[in-house]
Amino acid sequence: MNxxxxxxxxxxxIELDSKITMPSTGLMLICEKGVMLTGCSGGKVCxxxxxxxxxxxxxxxxxxxxxxxx
Numbered sequence: 001m002n003x004x005x006x007x008x009x010x011x012x013x014i015e016l017d018s019k020i021t022m023p024s025t026g027l028m029l030i031c032e033k034g035v036m037l038t039g040c041s042g043g044k045v046c047x048x049x050x051x052x053x054x055x056x057x058x059x060x061x062x063x064x065x066x067x068x069x070x
Contacts, residue, residue, distance in 0.1 A: 016048055 040052035
């Protein structure tokens with residue numbers, strides 16, 4: 001696991017399509033089957049390679065939002 005902060009960004013993975021814009025903040029997971037990009041608080045998720053994940057559907061929300069993180 002690598003953590004980047006203070007304007008330091010990770011290198012663009014070679015597996016990622018050049019047409020995909022990397023977010024300025026967020027989460028990037030590089031796994032054996034592909035790459036997942038998302039913003040800091042979730043939001044839009046980008047899975048690549050697209051043809052491998054075209055059938056992916058976001059699972060239903062089954063937990064209520066927390067009223068606080070404490």
